[in-house]
Amino acid sequence: MATVFLSLGSNIERNRHLGAGLDALVKAFGDLKMSQVYESEAVGFDGDNFYNLVAAIETDLSVGELAIHLRQIEDDNGRLRSGPKFSARTLDIDILTYDDLTGVVDGVRLPRGEILKNAFVLLPLSELAPDQMHPVEGKTYLQLWEEYDQAAQKLWPVEFNWP
Template identity: 50%
Template sequence: MATIYISIGSNIEPEQYLKAALVDLEREFGVLDLSSVFESEAIGFQGNNFLNMVVSAQTLLSIEAVVAIFKQIEKEHGRLPGVKKFSARTLDLDLLLYDDQVCQQPIALPRDEIVKNAFVLWPLAEIAPLVEHPIAKQTYAVLWDAYDKQTQRLWPVDFQWQSER
């Protein structure tokens, strides 16, 4: 059983789409461990603020199968394929970690956004503080402590979601 960490983000009706993603992810993977939800300004383009969080789950599926599920969930919630990277979106699901796998195919793992973006690192450090980054060889708590928090503004927000389990 692999432990996966998933980044979830949205800046179009974000509360609605985060909740929808959690319902779908719980249906696909079972019990989820959720970080707090954080609001942040759009990065790389002018747009509405994003809501972001990280969740973890357990799976027997391959990396390819997990990513295919994420793409299907995004599509079901209005994400258009091929939209440029820095743009508004209903839903963005990214596989951050698959156990301690380091690979470039079928996707790059661990995702480089982990150490670059506060909206990924802070929630990841919250739910997996003692897990070690497979390349940096430091825990996510240590990486977050060392992160230059002046580079990106984000703040926790109130978010309520009730598991269907």
């Protein structure tokens, strides 16, 4: 079984789509661990604020099989792929890490570069797995968060009710 960290985000009917995404992950993979939910301003475009969190799952699926499954969960939640890369979305689920794999695996770059670039990924990841080592940087996620320019992107915890 591989341990996989996933980033989930939504800025359209945020509670509904994040809840549905988490329900689908539990149905497919069983128990999951998750960070608290953070609200952040849209990055890369003008739009409504996002809700973001990081979840950890265990899976026997390959990276490619997992990516296909996650894309289906996004599609089931009305994800439109015809717009620009940076745009509003009902549900976005990205593979951040898959065990300690690095490089391009089944078309997926691991670890995902957003870990080091975006507070809305790094903060919840550092909360969920503070002592876990980034497979390339050789630092824990907590160390990376402490070194991150925390004023660069605004985000704040929000109450999120999900079973």
